[in-house]
Amino acid sequence: MSDVEERVKRVIAEQFGVDPDELREDMTFAEDLMAESIDIVELIAALEEEFGIEIPEEEARRNRTVGQAIEYMKKKLGVS
């Protein structure tokens, strides 16, 4: 697991109160993690704090699954 992937999973796990090892890439925020909109805003803010970057909410909200969020952050940070 890459450093970015591990950090993104840790932030997601903290936000939704789950163990990072329980997160699967196909899990959806809306159904599997029961995310409300406010959770998504908090997650965006927490990822910004973790990585020290700005994340446009219009872009971030297109990520429906944990895997999509990881890939989005990797692309955003310029790592493969």
Add this chain to the structure above:
Amino acid sequence: MDLGIGIDILDLEKFRKAVQKHGRRFLKHILTQNEIDYCMKFKDPIPHLAARFSGKEAFIKALGDAGDWSPSWRGIEIISTNGRPILKFDVKTRDMLERLGVKGVDVSLSHSGRYVVAVAVIRKVD
């Protein structure tokens, strides 16, 4: 004329904790600077800030499926005129709403105890 309706409920204490934890970094994603400045004038700005976010969520639900497009929270602004909330939109959002045939929008906000609720109604032509 078609009608779309959307409702939202938000836990004020959850919202308060998010603001305490992330501050303006959280607020800037969901509210315009005008909205933040207006709400910060109140002794406890949290119910006012939360109600605006809830109103935007109700509006987005009332809009329903808009294809690949979803309005940005910051492209929507809720201002108070004579105590009545009015929805305003930035140019990009207004253009998209026109393309979707939206002719009018209304929103109502309320709070009691630890919850805020919002209802939005959209009138549109096919």
